Amino acid sequence: MPSAVTSPTCSVLLLAGGRGQRMGGQDKGLLDWQGRPLIAWLQQLVRPLTDDLIISCNRNAEQYAPFADRLVADDEAGFLGPLAGIRAGLRAARHAHLLVLPCDAPQLDTALLLALLGQAGERAVVVRQGEFIEPLFSVIPRALHADLEKAWHAGERSPQRWLRSINPVMVECPADDPRLANFNTPELLVKSR
Numbered sequence: 001m002p003s004a005v006t007s008p009t010c011s012v013l014l015l016a017g018g019r020g021q022r023m024g025g026q027d028k029g030l031l032d033w034q035g036r037p038l039i040a041w042l043q044q045l046v047r048p049l050t051d052d053l054i055i056s057c058n059r060n061a062e063q064y065a066p067f068a069d070r071l072v073a074d075d076e077a078g079f080l081g082p083l084a085g086i087r088a089g090l091r092a093a094r095h096a097h098l099l100v101l102p103c104d105a106p107q108l109d110t111a112l113l114l115a116l117l118g119q120a121g122e123r124a125v126v127v128r129q130g131e132f133i134e135p136l137f138s139v140i141p142r143a144l145h146a147d148l149e150k151a152w153h154a155g156e157r158s159p160q161r162w163l164r165s166i167n168p169v170m171v172e173c174p175a176d177d178p179r180l181a182n183f184n185t186p187e188l189l190v191k192s193r
Contacts, residue, residue: 010096010117011052013072013089014042015082015136016064016103027060029103041106043067049113052094055103056085082136083159087152090145102136104182112137112179115171124168129175135159137180138168 016029016039029039039055046053055068064071072088074080082102089098097120099113112127119125120139127137136159144166151162173180 010050010099010120010139011054011089011093011142012046012050012099012101013086013093014039014046014053014055014068014101014103015085015089016055016057027057027063029055029057030060030063033106038106039064039067039103042101042103042108045108045110046099046101046113048110049099049117050095054089054092056088081157081159083148083152083157083162086140086159087145087148090140090142090148093142096142098140098142100136100138100140102182105137105180107181108137108179112171112173119169119171121169124163124166125171126163126168127173127180128170129173129177129180133160133163133168133170134173134180135163138163 014029016027030037033041043053051069053069054072055064056072057064058073061071070092072085072092074084074088076084086100089100097117099117101108116125116127116137116139120141122141122143124141124144125139127134147166148162151165156162
């Protein structure tokens with residue numbers, strides 16, 4: 001681990017388990033951006049932060065395996081959304097905190113990740129842009145797994161609603177922060193190249 005990284009030891013979850021509807025059904029994490037799959041950019045960024053890199057994927061496991069220490073999948077079929085991936089990640093995490101990131105945000109930087117991890121404690125930590133929270137840029141204590149399970153079994157499927165319900169710590173980012181840009185449509189992916 002580089003000496004410049006002084007973050008607490010954490011597990012990292014890269015969410016790549018979606019249906020890819022806005023990408024015409026393509027697996028977003030495996031799409032090319034500047035010569036490499038999107039997942040490769042995230043893996044390179046977070047690798048110095050963890051010895052427990054988890055990718056949530058519901059297909060193409062053989063292609064994701066080289067980028068992770070472990071793979072997880074939703075425990076129910078049907079692409080149930082990112083909260084299902086977070087559930088699987090919290091269940092699998094070996095460390096007290098789980099850094100959650102989407103696979104389609106290759107412009108993230110270490111400074112933002114360290115800002116999130118620097119707030120890690122008993123409460124979840126999430127990026128906020130104005131009145132909006134960005135639940136897929138968060139740090140979730142593994143101790144909150146039971147709370148998530150309870151919410152899931154009560155029918156909750158929104159990571160935003162669940163995180164808001166547990167009073168997270170907020171890390172402020174500007175509304176137009178390019179680090180949070182999701183390349184989740186073909187047009188955005190092409191435009192960003």
